[in-house]
Amino acid sequence: MRNQGLGSWPERRRRMSPHKPAIWFEGTTTTHGEFALAVRRAASVLHDLGVQRGDRVAWLGANHPVGLELLYACGQLGAVWVPVNARLTPPEAQYVLAHSGASLVVHGREHGTTADVLRDQLPAVGTWIAAEPPLEGGADSLDWATLAAAAEPVLRDEPVTHDDVCLVMYTSGTTGKPKGAVLTHGNTTWACLNQVLSLEGGPDERTLGLAPLFHVGGLNGTVNPTLLRGGCVVLVRGFDPAGTLQVISEQRVTSFFAVPTMLDALARQPGFATLDLSALRTVAAAGAPLPLPLLRTWLDRGITVQQAYGMTETAPAGTMLDSADAVAKAGSAGTPQFFVDVRVVRPDGTECAPGEIGEVVLSGPNVMQGYWDAPEATAAVLVDGWYHSGDAGSVDEDGHLTIRDRYKDMIISGGENVYPAEVESAMLELPEVQEVAVIGVPDPHWGEVGLAVVVPAPGTEPDADALRAALRERLAGFKVPQEVRFVDQLPRTATGKIRKPDLRQTYSSRSDA
Numbered sequence: 001m002r003n004q005g006l007g008s009w010p011e012r013r014r015r016m017s018p019h020k021p022a023i024w025f026e027g028t029t030t031t032h033g034e035f036a037l038a039v040r041r042a043a044s045v046l047h048d049l050g051v052q053r054g055d056r057v058a059w060l061g062a063n064h065p066v067g068l069e070l071l072y073a074c075g076q077l078g079a080v081w082v083p084v085n086a087r088l089t090p091p092e093a094q095y096v097l098a099h100s101g102a103s104l105v106v107h108g109r110e111h112g113t114t115a116d117v118l119r120d121q122l123p124a125v126g127t128w129i130a131a132e133p134p135l136e137g138g139a140d141s142l143d144w145a146t147l148a149a150a151a152e153p154v155l156r157d158e159p160v161t162h163d164d165v166c167l168v169m170y171t172s173g174t175t176g177k178p179k180g181a182v183l184t185h186g187n188t189t190w191a192c193l194n195q196v197l198s199l200e201g202g203p204d205e206r207t208l209g210l211a212p213l214f215h216v217g218g219l220n221g222t223v224n225p226t227l228l229r230g231g232c233v234v235l236v237r238g239f240d241p242a243g244t245l246q247v248i249s250e251q252r253v254t255s256f257f258a259v260p261t262m263l264d265a266l267a268r269q270p271g272f273a274t275l276d277l278s279a280l281r282t283v284a285a286a287g288a289p290l291p292l293p294l295l296r297t298w299l300d301r302g303i304t305v306q307q308a309y310g311m312t313e314t315a316p317a318g319t320m321l322d323s324a325d326a327v328a329k330a331g332s333a334g335t336p337q338f339f340v341d342v343r344v345v346r347p348d349g350t351e352c353a354p355g356e357i358g359e360v361v362l363s364g365p366n367v368m369q370g371y372w373d374a375p376e377a378t379a380a381v382l383v384d385g386w387y388h389s390g391d392a393g394s395v396d397e398d399g400h401l402t403i404r405d406r407y408k409d410m411i412i413s414g415g416e417n418v419y420p421a422e423v424e425s426a427m428l429e430l431p432e433v434q435e436v437a438v439i440g441v442p443d444p445h446w447g448e449v450g451l452a453v454v455v456p457a458p459g460t461e462p463d464a465d466a467l468r469a470a471l472r473e474r475l476a477g478f479k480v481p482q483e484v485r486f487v488d489q490l491p492r493t494a495t496g497k498i499r500k501p502d503l504r505q506t507y508s509s510r511s512d513a
Contacts, residue, residue, distance in 0.1 A: 005160035005185030006224075007043075007075025010036035013230055017203070021232040024206075024251060025065050032230065037153045038065070042073035044151035045144075049104060049127050053078035053158065056100050056168065058125075059213075060084040060093060061108020062237040066131040066144055067213050068223070070106055071167065075185065078158045081167040082180075083214035086110070090117040096170050097122055100180055100372060106131055112138025162186030168372045169216055171312050180372030181216075181312045188220060191315035191366040194337040195225040198320040199306065200282050201255055205231030208248060208256035210239060216316040217286055221257035221308075241265040245275055252279035259287035260294060261435075261492070263305075267297045277301060282323065284308050286316070288497060291428040295330055309333035309360075309403055313387055317366045318342065319401050331425075332400040333393075340364040342401060343386070344393050352394065357404055357417075360393040361386040392419065409500060411440035413448050416478045420450070423481065426474045427452060432460040432467060437490055437498045438481055441507055450481035453503055455489060462486040 001008050010032070013022070018033030030038070051057060057074050059067045059081065067083070074081040082100045084093055086108065093114060097105065104127040107115050112134025119128060119140065130141040166185040170178040199222070201207070207226040211218030223233050234251045236244060239262055247253070258266075263285060266272060283298060286308040298305045304323040310316030319342055321334030336342040344358040345351060352358035367387045370378035381388045392404040404410075404419040411418040420438035427436045435455035443449040456462045464484035471480045485507065491499040 002157050002159040003076060004162060005075045005164060006166055006188060007039075007072055007077070007158070007160060009075075009228060010039045010072050011155065013227070017230045020203070020230055022227060023065050023068070023233050023235055025235045026237075029232075030065065032227075035069075035227075038069050038148070039072040039076065040153035040155055041148045041151040042066075042069040043076040043156045044154055045147045046070075046073055046077060046079065046104070047156060048151070051077060051079050051104060054080065054165075055104070056080045056082050056102040058082040058084050058097055058100065058102040058105045059107075060086060060097075060105055060111050060114065061131055062086050062110060063209055063213050063218075063235050064108060064131055064237065065235065066106065068227075068233075068235075071219075075160060075166060076156050076158060078160050078164060080165050083167065083169060083219070085170065085178075085214050086212065090114050094118050094121055095177065096180075097125060099177075100168055100170075103127070105129070106144060107134075107138070107141065109133060109135050112136050112141065115141050160185060162189060165369065169214070169219075169312050179374055179377055181315075182369040182372050183315050184369055187315045187366050187368060188224065190339050190364065191220045191317040192225040192228050194317035194320075194339050194366060195221065196229055197338045198308075198322075199225070199255060199284060200304075200323060201226070201229070201231065203230040204254075205229065206234055206252055206254050206279070207231060208244075208251075208253045209233045209235035210244060210256050210258055210262065212238075215287075216312045217257050217259070217284075217310070220315055220317075221284055221286070222255060239265075241269050242271075245269055245271060248280060249276050254279050255282045255284070256280075257284045257286070259497075260285055260290045261288070263290075263298065264294050264435075267294065273301070277303065282306055284320075286310060290331075291425050292330055293429055295326075299327065307331075307333050309401060311389060313368045313381070313389075314340070314362055314364070315366045315368065317364065318362055321400070325400070329398075329400050332396070332402050334401065335399050336401075340366065344395055344401070354397045355394055357392050357394045359407065360389045360391045360401065360403070362389065363387065409439070411438075411448050411450055413440070413443075413450065413478055414446045418450055418479050423450060423452070423471075423475065423479055426471060427454070427467070429474065430467060430470055432457055432463070434458070435490055437500060437503055439500055439503050439507065441483075441504070443482070449483075450479070451483045451485065451507055452481040453485050453487055453490065453507070456486055 013032040014036035022032040022035040109132040116137040128141040168180040207222040310318035405421040434457040440448040
């Protein structure tokens with residue numbers, strides 16, 4: 001084949017294992033052979049609608065097989081797939097679609113009204129297609145099923161190389177406007193190979209497609225690597241804790257990727273301790289620090305949790321904690337994945353000593369090409385072949401990386417560095433705390449002090465003084481937050497990350513103290 005990118009993967013699987021299951025979705029199983037034909041039809045639809053090499057094709061929807069068909073179809077045409085965060089408001093989605101220059105948008109059933117709102121505001125988008133009949137609105141969108149049924153399953157073998165752009169994935173946008181990480185076919189391929197080499201599994205893998213496909217961990221954490229090696233993706237639209245547990249059990253899921261908030265919600269389900277999860281071998285956790293109590297909850301069920309560290313810009317390969325070290329190195333993000341190099345450096349670029357905290361930088365064939373239409377932002381993070389993460393971390397004598405926090409989240413109180421992630425982990429050990437975010441707020445004496453925003457555990461009585469007293473038994477005094485505020489929920493991005501800038505804006509003046 002002339003195509004060496006993702007577009008060739010379904011064809012290669014079709015000739016190797018056409019009858020094996022590739023995707024299970026809401027009771028329907030699609031084999032690898034059938035998926036390859038669906039991708040061919042999708043490529044024909046896009047081609048007939050005028051999509052050419054380099055054009056951006058956007059997917060705006062919950063997890064659905066059509067989203068994956070589009071990704072691989074774009075790969076066959078040399079077009080660029082742009083997954084849009086399905087939880088964005090219309091103005092936020094408008095920014096991503098306009099910034100990426102998308103010319104065609106396929107939307108899910110939940111986004112008919114969004115399509116109606118944006119249709120006139122985005123004249124550059126020439127075609128809107130509904131993947132399914134919309135729940136509301138979307139009457140002017142074309143019907144994907146009708147288009148695909150009429151399309152010929154012709155293989156369009158464009159000469160796509162690993163240097164060609166595969167997709168543009170926008171970051172969470174926790175600070176300012178989201179940036180579009182440009183990932184080539186090579187970036188994505190190498191990232192998936194890193195996952196295949198790091199995660200336990202094989203051609204009989206049944207991975208749960210739980211995290212959103214617009215999240216790089218959801219896409220390249222387990223879904224694409226599983227399709228690469230001929231396994232089956234058990235795809236679910238979104239995250240419903242009770243329903244997800246049932247799917248894991250009934251579909252004999254062997255692995256999945258999730259952020260810690262998802263793992264916590266699953267573990268809190270009444271049936272978690274007794275439900276048959278015997279097929280589940282491994283869970284990959286990333287996106288935020290994994291609290292030790294939560295880790296122990298999953299380990300107690302006999303399930304290995306492999307903590308990982310990566311980001312959109314690395315597609316997301318970075319480090320992975322080997323299952324054999326899951327207990328001994330609990331709290332660590334592991335060692336660099338096979339085709340990744342990771343260093344922890346001082347501000348002058350020199351290597352930190354073991355245990356010394358510095359900035360985590362990464363290099364490898366999985367690191368993005370840059371940010372879409374943002375040369376200054378690209379130059380700020382890609383320096384001499386290394387991606388500068390902005391994360392504070394340290395390595396131990398064995399080379400295991402521990403992420404301390406984001407540098408921008410670090411609190412400097414009276415000249416002491418306080419890492420909120422460490423304080424949050426200690427607070428989550430307390431039974432009265434369900435969720436917590438620690439931020440720095442201005443203080444006339446210390447310059448900055450810690451403030452903990454806590455979601456209390458159900459059935460407990462919020463008591464700030466008692467929490468602070470319990471923390472003093474676990475942490476040095478300067479690390480204990482000076483204030484504790486109780487809330488019903490924490491603000492989060494669509495991928496589960498806490499929006500600390502929102503909390504800083506809310507509590508920076510502390511006028512209601």
